[in-house]
Amino acid sequence: MKAIQVGLLGIGTVGSGVFNVLKRNQAEIRRRAGRGIEITMVADLDAARAQAVVGHSAKVVKDAREVIANPDIDIVVELIGGYGIARQLVMEAIAAGKHVVTANKALLAVHGTEIFAAAHAQGVMVAFEAAVAGGIPIIKSLREGLSANRIEWIAGIINGTTNFILSEMRDKGLDFDVVLKEAQRLGYAEADPTFDIEGVDAAHKATIMSAIAFGVPVQFDRAYVEGITKLSAVDIGYAEQLGYRIKLLGITKRTDQGIELRVHPTLVPARRLIANVEGAMNAVMVQGDAVGTTLYYGKGAGSEPTASAVIADLVDVTRLHTVDAAHRVPHLAFQPDAMSDEPILPMSEVVTSYYLRLRVADQAGVLAKVASLLAGAGISIDAMIQREASAVGGQGSTQTDLILLTHGVREGTMNGVVAQMQSLPTVLAPIVRIRKEELA
Numbered sequence: 001m002k003a004i005q006v007g008l009l010g011i012g013t014v015g016s017g018v019f020n021v022l023k024r025n026q027a028e029i030r031r032r033a034g035r036g037i038e039i040t041m042v043a044d045l046d047a048a049r050a051q052a053v054v055g056h057s058a059k060v061v062k063d064a065r066e067v068i069a070n071p072d073i074d075i076v077v078e079l080i081g082g083y084g085i086a087r088q089l090v091m092e093a094i095a096a097g098k099h100v101v102t103a104n105k106a107l108l109a110v111h112g113t114e115i116f117a118a119a120h121a122q123g124v125m126v127a128f129e130a131a132v133a134g135g136i137p138i139i140k141s142l143r144e145g146l147s148a149n150r151i152e153w154i155a156g157i158i159n160g161t162t163n164f165i166l167s168e169m170r171d172k173g174l175d176f177d178v179v180l181k182e183a184q185r186l187g188y189a190e191a192d193p194t195f196d197i198e199g200v201d202a203a204h205k206a207t208i209m210s211a212i213a214f215g216v217p218v219q220f221d222r223a224y225v226e227g228i229t230k231l232s233a234v235d236i237g238y239a240e241q242l243g244y245r246i247k248l249l250g251i252t253k254r255t256d257q258g259i260e261l262r263v264h265p266t267l268v269p270a271r272r273l274i275a276n277v278e279g280a281m282n283a284v285m286v287q288g289d290a291v292g293t294t295l296y297y298g299k300g301a302g303s304e305p306t307a308s309a310v311i312a313d314l315v316d317v318t319r320l321h322t323v324d325a326a327h328r329v330p331h332l333a334f335q336p337d338a339m340s341d342e343p344i345l346p347m348s349e350v351v352t353s354y355y356l357r358l359r360v361a362d363q364a365g366v367l368a369k370v371a372s373l374l375a376g377a378g379i380s381i382d383a384m385i386q387r388e389a390s391a392v393g394g395q396g397s398t399q400t401d402l403i404l405l406t407h408g409v410r411e412g413t414m415n416g417v418v419a420q421m422q423s424l425p426t427v428l429a430p431i432v433r434i435r436k437e438e439l440a
Helices: 011-022 024-033 045-053 066-071 085-095 105-122 137-146 160-172 178-185 202-216 233-241 304-322 366-376 387-392 411-422
Strands: 006-010 038-042 060-061 075-078 099-102 151-157 246-254 259-269 282-290 292-299 351-361 381-386 399-406 432-436
Touching: 006 011, 006 066, 006 304, 011 024, 011 038, 011 045, 011 304, 024 038, 024 151, 024 304, 038 045, 038 066, 038 304, 045 060, 045 099, 066 085, 066 151, 075 085, 075 304, 085 099, 085 105, 137 151, 137 202, 137 282, 137 292, 151 202, 151 366, 160 178, 160 233, 160 246, 160 282, 202 246, 202 259, 233 246, 233 351, 233 399, 233 432, 351 366, 351 411, 366 381, 366 399, 366 411, 387 399
Parallel strands: 006 038, 006 075, 038 060, 075 099, 259 432
Antiparallel strands: 151 246, 151 282, 246 259, 282 292, 351 399, 351 432, 381 399
């Protein structure tokens, strides 16, 4: 049987990984797919670099539209990234009747609804396993492996840069700015790390997982996004004393009021497996009503781990290339006419628990006043640490840290109480608030 012909748009870190892994494991992949898969055309503005990677195995061009226009190309792999030209090229490839494989989580999180609708109308596939958690097959697990389940929630460490930074802060007791510079020096963080450290990258991925888990449109604009830039080593240390570790989690959860979609630093019990995921590794927990809790762990980035996911998509598309479009797995797991319009909850309506750190005057009655404000709002305290003044400011210090863990409360309610506590004359610095999830 004639080999499937693939056109590659972009041959940087991931693209070169795709080419090399596909070449190295060609025989094994052919056995799995039922026919050969060959990259026969590559588009990259740096034609010399591209030619050095592919040699004489593929035609190299600078214009991606030459790849899309080639009638012999069956699948277009988009590895350019971003929202701009990548969106145009993906839509043009779909219009030309090409299947598309992409690792572009930003594109799908923002424009996925439009892209999937166009693909459905054309009867072509858009595969995107590599868009979330690199080499971890979480998309396939949600779309297929867990299809018998009503998914209840997902919580994931889905950005390796921030997980590396938080691991270093905990291990070495260093503050964020110091560790960020080290992460940049080691190549874990970009020169401009904004998308990673502000939580945007994780929110793109959480948006895609939420859509697949609950059968809703991709709605990145409704996600709550908070990064790690304000975290300090002192809070990571206090969390450890209380039996928790702080991770940047992408969380999506089904509730009676709607769907939660949020990314923020989170206290997680140290006994949970996901709390022990260190360095640049990724992990995703999924709670299903039938299967219970499942955990997926592995490398979330890198040339060959991401290439593994891209090639898995190529194998899937090759297997289903001749199958009637109506009998393929839907892009977002649910049939297009069965998608839900469940709302995404505003953050003020989300119920979760909290870690609070108050820098207060070391005098009688402070704790009683704080506890009174919490009780007045119906918020109960789960645990507490009050530091000796000397441990916070040295001998003769007149201020100390009061650390509280609360039980679950609506965020809007907590916002009001924090404002009241902040106005107390005995509260001497901005209150630190970090959300807490038991993930039980």
